[in-house]
Amino acid sequence: MLRSVRAERPRTPPRSAALLRKRLPLVAAALVAAGLTAACGPSSDPVWSSAPAGAQHSSTALPTGTTSASVAPKASPAAAASMSASAVAGHSRTSIGSGYRSGSGSGSGGSAKTPAKAPRTSAAPAPAHVPGPGYDSSADAQKLIDAALRAAKSDGRMVLLDFGANWCGSCKAADKVFAQPRTSAVLGASYHLVKVDIGGDSSANDALLGKYSPSGGTYTMPVLVVVSPSGTPRTDTHVTGNPPLTPEGINSFLRKWAP
Numbered sequence: 001m002l003r004s005v006r007a008e009r010p011r012t013p014p015r016s017a018a019l020l021r022k023r024l025p026l027v028a029a030a031l032v033a034a035g036l037t038a039a040c041g042p043s044s045d046p047v048w049s050s051a052p053a054g055a056q057h058s059s060t061a062l063p064t065g066t067t068s069a070s071v072a073p074k075a076s077p078a079a080a081a082s083m084s085a086s087a088v089a090g091h092s093r094t095s096i097g098s099g100y101r102s103g104s105g106s107g108s109g110g111s112a113k114t115p116a117k118a119p120r121t122s123a124a125p126a127p128a129h130v131p132g133p134g135y136d137s138s139a140d141a142q143k144l145i146d147a148a149l150r151a152a153k154s155d156g157r158m159v160l161l162d163f164g165a166n167w168c169g170s171c172k173a174a175d176k177v178f179a180q181p182r183t184s185a186v187l188g189a190s191y192h193l194v195k196v197d198i199g200g201d202s203s204a205n206d207a208l209l210g211k212y213s214p215s216g217g218t219y220t221m222p223v224l225v226v227v228s229p230s231g232t233p234r235t236d237t238h239v240t241g242n243p244p245l246t247p248e249g250i251n252s253f254l255r256k257w258a259p
Contacts, residue, residue: 125155127185128151128155128187128188128189128191128192129188129192130178130184130193131193131195132179133172133175133176133178133179134166134175135165135166135171135196135197135199136195136197137166137197137199137200137202139197141194141196141197141202141204141205141208142208144194144196145159145194145196145208148192149227149229151192152192152227152228152229153229156229156259157190157191157192157229157259158190158191158192158226158227158228158229158234158257158258158259159191159194159226159227159228159229160187160191160192160193160194160224160225160226160227161194161196161212161223161224161225161226161227162193162194162195162196162223162224163198163205163208163213163219163221163223163224163225164195164196164197164198164221164222164223165197165198165199165200165221166197166199167199168199168221170221170242170245171221171222174222174245174250177245177246177250178193182247182251183247183250183251183254186251186254186255186258187254189258190254190259191254191258196208198221198223199221212225212227212233212236213225213233213236213238213239215236215239217238220238220241220242222237222242223236223238224236224242224253225237234257235257
């Protein structure tokens with residue numbers, strides 16, 4: 001009885017199946033290694049060491065702090081999410097801060113716009129009142145001096161006491177200079193002027209002259225006394241002599257003793 005030739009051939013497994021059985025352990029090991037890498041984070045090797053040449057060039061061209069899309073797969077999902085959140089937060093802070101400083105906030109952020117403040121301007125104080133020519137014999141000179149000293153303490157000006165008489169020619173010459181615009185401007189900016197009549201028989205006014213010009217003797221009118229806001233005389237023309245009763249002389253005197 002003839003045996004079948006096909007039955008006599010030894011049964012050998014296909015070559016492809018044998019190769020598959022040999023490679024299965026290697027594939028399983030590779031999968032385990034890949035899982036460990038994903039769980040433990042990105043490799044410690046530099047990202048650019050395994051990136052293609054085109055990806056390296058693109059990453060170099062990007063500005064500092066920007067993550068290239070070509071190297072993003074090297075990071076783990078958790079690290080990528082953290083980097084993306086940090087980048088978004090940093091961009092948001094920069095935009096809000098820039099808009100706040102410039103005063104042009106974005107409507108999408110919901111931040112209120114801060115209007116620009118107007119620059120502060122310090123207006124000069126109004127000029128002090130300058131009395132007209134002549135001397136009022138009925139005025140209460142002490143009250144006028146007290147009011148001038150209070151005003152001087154408030155605005156820092158000096159007090160100028162002008163002791164004179166309506167019949168005094170030199171006093172009239174000084175009044176003409178005081179009335180000129182340039183001299184009146186210096187007076188109003190730096191002094192509170194008080195005119196005291198000593199040409200009559202007012203003992204109260206004579207006492208004021210003795211208080212602020214205590215040197216005594218014969219007085220040459222007008223007597224000009226510059227008093228500080230605290231009430232202390234700074235200069236007394238009864239002692240120093242009057243300046244020339246001209247615009248140049250009186251203006252020079254006023255500027256010299258101005259605060």
